[in-house]
Amino acid sequence: MARVLFRDVRVFDGSGAERFPAEVLVDGTRIARVVPSPATIDAGDAQVIDGAGATLMPGLVEAHAHVSFTHPVELEDIGRVPPEENTLIAAYNARTLLDCGFTSAYSAGAAKTRLDVVIRNEINAGRLPGPRMRAASPEITSTGGFGDVRQVHLDHHSVEIIADGPVELRRVVRMLAREGVDTIKVNLSGDNATGRRGFSERVAFTDEEVAAIADQARMWGLDLAAHAQAAGAIRSALDHGFRTIYHCAFADEDALDRLEAKKDEIFVAPAVGLPYAMAHNAAEWGFTPEVVAKRGTLAQIERYQRVFREMRKRHIRVLPGGDYGFAWNPIGTNARDFEHFVNLFGYTPREVLRAATEFGGALMGMADELGLVREGYLADLLLVLGDPSADVRLLQDRDNLLAIMKDGAFYKPPNRVAVAA
Ligand SMILES: [Zn+2]
Known part of the structure; x- marks a missing residue:
């Protein structure tokens, strides 16, 4: 060769x-x-x-990738994109990531069940340019949890799979394993970004439900990744062996202690790129200062600043990766996250790049x-x-x-x- x-x-x-x-x-x-x-x-x-x-x-590793997101203004708009169009957009996004120096992408959720899987497979087969990929499931949520956009009179879906109770959740994890995902992504908490105050602090699943998801994922050799804003969701993720824990805005002292105790087993990523861009670069899509205030976006960024400055001190592996894939923070601008780590969290440039490379390799399971x-x-x-x-x-x-x-x-x-x- x-x-x-x-x-x-x-x-x-x-x-x-x-x-x-x-x-x-x-x-x-x-x-x-x-x-x-x-x-x-x-x-x-x-x-x-x-x-x-x-x-x-x-090469850079994107720790919170959404290769199949279609750059909507609102997350639920992705649900209206048919699979054929969505696949082609995902292929374009994968190439864009590689164009920007991201040679690996750890997915934090696919827009549709098989999208990450097929993009990963095509890249591995050499037919599609793109980063190494760990393919995620859609985000699993509960009825009323983050991502459930249905209304009583309207059965509409976005990028989520809704399941309740241990039996249903086991069935969903088995189905996702059959379809070839590497990672099970679960929304363990809500999120204030939806405009619902207090939603971030709400936990979506009972302990029994999370135990069922985690046990089934382990049986099939799948990674577990959590959307976890609430302290209770972080605790739940840690108790049940989740390897990747995203966001953590409401981590309290106890949650930080527990994260630190498992710091050699876990990876954390705030995905601050999304709220940052929403607050500062999204006015033309309707995110005026009033809308940003209503969603509590600036308060969220301040929380991230407090929490992730603390995580840095505790040597918890925090990785850049910012939920890129919306209209105002398009895929291709992912490297902005490095600057956020320096300016918002007090990282040195070398610390950020270590997180995006050495820790990224470990996140990909290739330490x-x-x-x-x-x-x-x-x-x-x-x-x-x-x-x-x-x-x-x-x-x-x-x-x-x-x-x-x-x-x-x-x-x-x-x-x-x-x-x-
Ligand atoms: Zn995300």
Whole structure:
């Protein structure tokens, strides 16, 4: 298989350590050698890329992806998009993520049961450009829970599957396993973003119901991911072995202690990109200051700031990934989350990028082979103009991505290729 030698690059290896000048050899799908300068690697038959001092770093991982979201103003509008259109939009979104340097995407919910599954399968088959994907189920909710948009006189659905009671919930998890999802996404709490005050603090399922979901998911080897704003929902997720816990705006001291106690087993992502964009960039879609105030969006961002500054101190693995896929925060702007981590949560740029790479690889279930520039790791690499480990905003401009490599193959080849010596 092809070999590629990167010369004159500064390696940000994903561990959070400072960049260092090095040469990196890719052999087939993996990184074969990382040699700090001034030592050099014999190019042999390798294609030589002259990095001219650019940064070589691991590909980015989006920790809360909705590849099949169709950029609606309101979540429930996605329910009106037929599966055929939705599939094509999802394919476009997957390509856009890769164009933006996201070589992996951990899905936080599919718009329809088989959408993530078919996109993941087509990417894996090499027929569709896109990131490595962990395919999620639609969001499982209870009657009256977050995502249940039905009215008594109108049986309308959005992106959710509604099930109540242990028996129904087990049936739903079994069906999703049959259809090939990797992750069961459950809305364990409500969400104030719907405009219902106090909804975030409401827990959607009984302990018995969550136990049934979790037990069935474990039996079938599926990941568990929770939408959990309420402290009680966070506790429930932790009690039942959920691996990924999203949002956590209402985490109290006890919930934070419990998250910290399990910090080596779990991943957390606030998905702050969504409320941030709703508050600051969505006026033309009707999110005027009055509407934003009614939805409590600014208060939500303030809660996230308090909670996630605390999680950072406790060394809980918090990952960027911001619910991109709505009209005002489209897929392709995902790298904005890195800036939010710096400005809102007090992360250093290197801490954010570690979360988006090393921790991202672990989130994908590939801790020993994805997310670092290290010998033996998969060659998902970005060649970036400038130093994103000093200024994460550089990653928001895809023109700064000089090259994008996934599995050792260039998806976006560099313009300048030096002739092998
Ligand atoms: Zn989401």
